[in-house]
Amino acid sequence: MDARDEAGITVGGSLGGAPGWWPRSAGALPRACHPGPTAAVTLLVAGLAVAAGQDGPGCVLATAAVLTGQLSIGWSNDAADAARDVAAGRRTKPVADGAVTARTVRGAALIALALCVPLSLLYGALAGAVHLVGVAAGWAYNLGLKATAASWLPYAVGFASLPAFVTLGLPGRPPPAWWVVAAAALVGVGAHLGNVLPDIADDLAAGVRGWPQRLGPSGVRLLLPAPLVAATALLALGRPGGAGVLALVVALVAAAGGALLGRHRPKAPFLAAVVVAAVDVVLLLWRGTALT
Numbered sequence: 001m002d003a004r005d006e007a008g009i010t011v012g013g014s015l016g017g018a019p020g021w022w023p024r025s026a027g028a029l030p031r032a033c034h035p036g037p038t039a040a041v042t043l044l045v046a047g048l049a050v051a052a053g054q055d056g057p058g059c060v061l062a063t064a065a066v067l068t069g070q071l072s073i074g075w076s077n078d079a080a081d082a083a084r085d086v087a088a089g090r091r092t093k094p095v096a097d098g099a100v101t102a103r104t105v106r107g108a109a110l111i112a113l114a115l116c117v118p119l120s121l122l123y124g125a126l127a128g129a130v131h132l133v134g135v136a137a138g139w140a141y142n143l144g145l146k147a148t149a150a151s152w153l154p155y156a157v158g159f160a161s162l163p164a165f166v167t168l169g170l171p172g173r174p175p176p177a178w179w180v181v182a183a184a185a186l187v188g189v190g191a192h193l194g195n196v197l198p199d200i201a202d203d204l205a206a207g208v209r210g211w212p213q214r215l216g217p218s219g220v221r222l223l224l225p226a227p228l229v230a231a232t233a234l235l236a237l238g239r240p241g242g243a244g245v246l247a248l249v250v251a252l253v254a255a256a257g258g259a260l261l262g263r264h265r266p267k268a269p270f271l272a273a274v275v276v277a278a279v280d281v282v283l284l285l286w287r288g289t290a291l292t
Helices: 035-051 056-080 082-088 102-122 125-142 152-168 178-205 211-223 225-238 242-261 268-286
Strands: none
Touching: 035 056, 035 152, 035 268, 056 082, 056 102, 056 125, 056 152, 102 125, 125 152, 152 178, 178 211, 178 225, 178 268, 211 225, 225 242, 225 268, 242 268
16 A cells, blocks of 8 residues: 555655655646746746846846745645645646655745745845745745635735835835835735635635635625726826726726626636736736836
8 A cells, every 4th residue: 555645645656666755747746836827927027027127137036036936835835735635636736636745745845945035135135035025925825824814915915025026126226116016916816816716616615714715706706807907007097198098998898898797607707807917917017117
């Protein structure tokens, strides 16, 4: 019989006689880091650094710091959720599928975190401290806050830290514009709602009662576009211009259309939120040179 680690995930019987902690496939560990969100956040920060006028080495350093931070958050999430994922039968998760052990994913998270700390501080002491607060918020979510009514807070803090991290690492350490930080926090709240929406039923069955789970699927679908539209308004009005007004109109039309169609098409509010989030990202990048 295969040995099992403390999370109840198989650690023995790996293919080809490989040690139990080794992933069964080369793609197992990368898939456990939540590659989509990890890539999206990393690319967003890379774009913000370029738009803010950071030099080449600074852009590379900021991107590397955020990448390692996001990897640590993604892997720690799968490690912390391993037992629940197995119980819920989430075979799309590499740990639950037995392709990689919870112990291996946990070790990868700690290594990524160990790399994130010096990379963040090398970008600038104050900037690095701000980024590490955001990374700590992600870990706090994984280790327990996700099951509380304050589950939105780590997302808000984590996303708000990103534009601040970028600007505080520029020459002269200029502070970020408040409306950019607030907009990023609202995008984070929207990301939280959208990320949790597909798993609400399984989460409730596992006893996870975060803010979205308490709202229920219908409530989340209706609320989802709201923080994203609010972010659009901040970005559009923070430095007024014709393009910003147009973006706000697009966001409002998409949100209203999603809410109206949601009565008959349950996926409509989520799709509308994706459109609004895309508008917010474009505005964030476009406003990059106006971060301060």
